[in-house]
Amino acid sequence: MKIKFIYLFPFIFFLSLLVIFFIKFEKIEKGESIEQIQSPLIGKNIPNIKIIKFNENQKISFSKYKNKRFILNFFASWCLPCKIEAPLLNKVSSKIPIIGIAYKDKEEDMIKFLKNYGNPFSEIGVDQLGSIAIEWGVYGVPETFLIDENGKIIYKYAGAISHELYKDKIIPFINND
Amino acid sequence: MINEFGHLLLIFALFISFYSIIIFALNILNFSDSKLLLIRKFSNLNFFFIFISFLILEYAFINSDFSLSLIANNSHTSKPMIYKISGLWGNHEGSMLLWILILTFFTFLVSKTKVIPKGIFFSNVLGIQNLVIFSFLLFTLFLSNPFERTESIPFEGKGLNPLLQDPGLAFHPPMLYLGYVGLSISFSFAVASLITKDLKPNWFIYLKPWTLVSWCFLTLGIALGSWWAYYELGWGGWWFWDPVENASLMPWLIATALIHSINVVEKRYDFINWTILLAILGFSFSLLGTFIVRSGLLTSVHAFASDPYRGIFILIILGLSTGIPLFIFGLKNFKKNNSKFFLLSRETALLFNNLILIVSTITILIGTLYPLIIELIQNSKISVGPAYFNATFAPIMVPFVIVMIIAPFLSWQKTAKKNLIKKLMLLLILTIFGTFIFYYLKPSSIFGLICGSLSISLSISIILEVFNKLKSTKQSFLLDIKKINLLPKNFFGMIIAHLGLAVFLAGITGEQFFKIQFEKELTINQKFKLGQYEILFSNVKEVNGPNYVSRSAEFDIFLEKKIVKKIISEKRFYTAEKSQTTEAGIYSSFFKDIYIVFGNKVKANEWIIKAYLNPMVTWIWLGASLMALGGLVSIIGLKNRKILKIED
Numbered sequence: 001m002k003i004k005f006i007y008l009f010p011f012i013f014f015l016s017l018l019v020i021f022f023i024k025f026e027k028i029e030k031g032e033s034i035e036q037i038q039s040p041l042i043g044k045n046i047p048n049i050k051i052i053k054f055n056e057n058q059k060i061s062f063s064k065y066k067n068k069r070f071i072l073n074f075f076a077s078w079c080l081p082c083k084i085e086a087p088l089l090n091k092v093s094s095k096i097p098i099i100g101i102a103y104k105d106k107e108e109d110m111i112k113f114l115k116n117y118g119n120p121f122s123e124i125g126v127d128q129l130g131s132i133a134i135e136w137g138v139y140g141v142p143e144t145f146l147i148d149e150n151g152k153i154i155y156k157y158a159g160a161i162s163h164e165l166y167k168d169k170i171i172p173f174i175n176n177d
Numbered sequence: 178m179i180n181e182f183g184h185l186l187l188i189f190a191l192f193i194s195f196y197s198i199i200i201f202a203l204n205i206l207n208f209s210d211s212k213l214l215l216i217r218k219f220s221n222l223n224f225f226f227i228f229i230s231f232l233i234l235e236y237a238f239i240n241s242d243f244s245l246s247l248i249a250n251n252s253h254t255s256k257p258m259i260y261k262i263s264g265l266w267g268n269h270e271g272s273m274l275l276w277i278l279i280l281t282f283f284t285f286l287v288s289k290t291k292v293i294p295k296g297i298f299f300s301n302v303l304g305i306q307n308l309v310i311f312s313f314l315l316f317t318l319f320l321s322n323p324f325e326r327t328e329s330i331p332f333e334g335k336g337l338n339p340l341l342q343d344p345g346l347a348f349h350p351p352m353l354y355l356g357y358v359g360l361s362i363s364f365s366f367a368v369a370s371l372i373t374k375d376l377k378p379n380w381f382i383y384l385k386p387w388t389l390v391s392w393c394f395l396t397l398g399i400a401l402g403s404w405w406a407y408y409e410l411g412w413g414g415w416w417f418w419d420p421v422e423n424a425s426l427m428p429w430l431i432a433t434a435l436i437h438s439i440n441v442v443e444k445r446y447d448f449i450n451w452t453i454l455l456a457i458l459g460f461s462f463s464l465l466g467t468f469i470v471r472s473g474l475l476t477s478v479h480a481f482a483s484d485p486y487r488g489i490f491i492l493i494i495l496g497l498s499t500g501i502p503l504f505i506f507g508l509k510n511f512k513k514n515n516s517k518f519f520l521l522s523r524e525t526a527l528l529f530n531n532l533i534l535i536v537s538t539i540t541i542l543i544g545t546l547y548p549l550i551i552e553l554i555q556n557s558k559i560s561v562g563p564a565y566f567n568a569t570f571a572p573i574m575v576p577f578v579i580v581m582i583i584a585p586f587l588s589w590q591k592t593a594k595k596n597l598i599k600k601l602m603l604l605l606i607l608t609i610f611g612t613f614i615f616y617y618l619k620p621s622s623i624f625g626l627i628c629g630s631l632s633i634s635l636s637i638s639i640i641l642e643v644f645n646k647l648k649s650t651k652q653s654f655l656l657d658i659k660k661i662n663l664l665p666k667n668f669f670g671m672i673i674a675h676l677g678l679a680v681f682l683a684g685i686t687g688e689q690f691f692k693i694q695f696e697k698e699l700t701i702n703q704k705f706k707l708g709q710y711e712i713l714f715s716n717v718k719e720v721n722g723p724n725y726v727s728r729s730a731e732f733d734i735f736l737e738k739k740i741v742k743k744i745i746s747e748k749r750f751y752t753a754e755k756s757q758t759t760e761a762g763i764y765s766s767f768f769k770d771i772y773i774v775f776g777n778k779v780k781a782n783e784w785i786i787k788a789y790l791n792p793m794v795t796w797i798w799l800g801a802s803l804m805a806l807g808g809l810v811s812i813i814g815l816k817n818r819k820i821l822k823i824e825d
Contacts, residue, residue, distance in 0.1 A: 116785065
């Protein structure tokens with residue numbers, strides 16, 4: 001029987017897809033998914049980089065938050081998960097200050113976004129070039145950092161925050177448990 | 178007690194399907210008629226068991242039996258009855274049971290058909306169906322059991338996701354599953370023909386009705402889902418290229434290709450291997466979609482509880498049920514028919530469009546999985562947005578529609594050039610004329626003009642085709658209406674479905690390129706303009722619904738100082754689920770929709786109001802319904818079709 005390679009091509013194509021899925025699952029099993037990769041910044045002070053405030057020609061001063069806990073959230077108007085996490089973030093904002101960093105976003109889009117989905121941020125910084133994101137080790141938007149009263153990052157989460165995360169991490173963090 | 182009985186029936190069904198598989202395996206070695214009788218009986222019994230089990234679970238949902246953890250987690254006593262019923266498939270475990278119910282139902286129907294000769298081929302089809310049933314039953318019983326009890330019975334359930342408490346969404350999953358699972362029949366036919374290596378029974382003739390049925394359901398299911406997204410999410414669009422939407426679009430594209438390639442097999446006995454491949458891929462992509470949705474590999478609006486073990490199990494099902502058939506296909510395909518191909522022939526046009534459908538499917542697949550691949554290679558997370566799909570999928574579809582426009586003028590085998598040019602000239606002139614009229618409506622971009630003129634041209638081509646068929650003699654321009662009776666019904670099916678695409682394209686053109694948007698903070702009694710309409714923000718009220726409280730805004734729509742419609746936009750807060758939904762206020766008419774979203778409060782008595790004037794948007798779903806109707810007409814047409822007599 002003659003075997004023609006072209007007829008085996010669909011099989012090979014599907015096989016390679018399966019391999020990709022399996023590698024991904026291996027990673028999840030080992031707990032290596034991005035959400036769980038602990039940022040090297042954890043336990044360290046927040047990166048010392050100037051963040052220019054939106055619409056104001058001054059930088060965000062973190063000294064204001066001395067002896068206070070706060071949350072820092074990277075977001076963008078073009079990001080779908082940011083829309084998904086917006087209601088929850090608004091809920092969180094009544095309990096703790098949240099600093100928002102607009103990642104590679106257009107001003108007018110961002111204003112629209114905040115109008116439509118609510119503005120949970122006490123202060124908004126602009127990261128037009130993505131350089132602040134690099135300093136903070138951000139993989140993509142949204143990412144959320146929990147920062148304690150000593151200015152140390154104690155937790156980081158990549159992806160839209162969920163009700164589980166809210167219950168398991170954010171509420172204990174706010175209550176300082 | 179009764180719930181345990183439902184659970185027990187599922188276990189019985191598992192054993193029955195396992196026994197069917199053993200018969201199937203023995204059949205391959207040596208076939209006997211008595212075994213065939215048994216496997217048919219088993220298929221009937223299996224459907225009966227699953228059906229009773231499904232009814233038991235439905236009964237538990239209706240009675241809010243919170244001793245089942247599934248119901249405690251997904252239902253609530255205050256929910257309206259319809260959502261208690263649809264609550265069964267609004268979650269992972271219940272929807273798996275619905276999936277299996279439909280799977281056994283289709284298998285039951287196949288075992289009842291009288292057209293297929295009762296031989297080894299037929300028993301292989303049932304055997305493969307049972308293999309699929311078995312693996313899904315195993316999955317459901319061990320990793321997503323709907324009949325699992327809670328340890329302590331709660332007084333009240335957690336409720337159903339409010340976004341899903343909607344009539345559109347109540348019927349969207351069953352429709353989609355009927356489509357997905359229907360494709361398993363085409364799959365089984367294809368695999369059985371590969372195993373038996375016997376094309377005598379002309380399996381593609383039996384294949385056609387099943388493929389058409391599942392295609393119709395898929396079309397309706399996808400349309401229903403997109404309609405829901407349009408009015409429920411309040412984002413002002415109708416398609417978001419979300420991974421789950423893509424997961425349903427991919428099998429649809431494959432099924433579309435399959436229907437057309439079956440036509441070529443029927444007419445010219447060609448494309449046989451290609452058709453078999455498509456039949457396998459159709460169901461594979463359905464499984465791939467299920468896998469993507471339920472494994473939690475990709476984030477999307479549709480969040481099912483994600484459990485990596487579930488994902489791995491579905492991955493194994495996907496791997497085996499796709500890998501093995503594709504491997505067999507690689508080794509045991511059918512000999513090529515050495516028929517001649519001419520560039521200007523209908524089969525070439527069909528082949529070309531088949532290829533485009535596959536390319537577009539792969540484009541969507543790449544876009545959907547790209548974030549995953551990038552994450553593996555670079556460990557960084559990215560999201561592929563509509564920008565990618567609009568830049569890749571849309572341009573691919575332009576030549577597709579052009580070929581669709583020309584194809585009716587081509588004949589099978591070979592087309593006379595002279596005749597063709599004459600007909601095409603007429604088409605071209607009419608198209609240019611139509612495009613000019615359209616140009617004066619000022620679409621917002623050149624792509625809008627292309628999209629609109631394609632829609633016009635496609636409709637003209639369809640009209641000309643009907644005209645050609647009805648001409649009393651070749652030369653005259655008089656129509657002979659009596660000829661309608663002579664035309665086959667599936668011709669009308671094709672005409673209606675293609676017209677559906679033209680209407681759909683017109684809808685997209687209107688929605689994408691003529692849309693008017695408005696967005697501002699307004700206080701009560703303020704007016705704003707939207708196109709030629711004037712809209713008054715007249716009132717804000719608090720209303721209590723059956724299981725939610727809502728704040729609703731009233732708008733009066735004026736046209737030339739006369740009130741045409743009052744509409745209400747809501748923000749609902751569901752108390753049991755503690756979450757909020759947006760109900761856009763929509764004034765829908767044949768040519769345009771006025772779509773108003775009641776946004777957040779900015780100051781006392783001041784809210785953000787978003788409004789859209791969406792021209793022709795209803796045509797999108799009208800077009801999709803026409804396509805499904807065309808499919809239905811074709812199925813009815815199959816009944817009167819002469820079935821090729823095959824000697825055994």
